[in-house]
Amino acid sequence: MAALLAPTPTPEPSGDGFDFSRISPDPSAVPRSDLFYKLANAALFLGVISAVAGLAAGAIAFGIGPIFGAHIISDRGKSMMWKAGLVAIVVGSATSIIAFLLTEI
Secondary structure (H helix, E strand, O other): OHHHOOOOOOOOOOOOOOOHHHOOOOHHHOOOHHHHHHHHHHHHHHHHHHHHHHHHHHHHHHHHOOOOOOHHHHHHHHHHHHHHHHHHHHHHOHHHHHHHHHHHO
């Protein structure tokens, strides 16, 4: 019989709600925040190294392809060089982009 009764309405929330003005990014509140900076620097270093390795591999394929008559390898090497160059630009400028965003906010 109790299942057939209409539920009681929910009560009105008390207080003003959540105070979003007390929330702000604070690096000092994170324990061992230097660890995150080291990890970010390591990831950027590995990104730059892999982009340079891709650029070198693309240049080798672009140069060696026509010698052996494999022009498809030469075309793929050229596209690999373009992609690796773009990745190097994006990864290399990531710190500048993040620094700009942090100073503008």
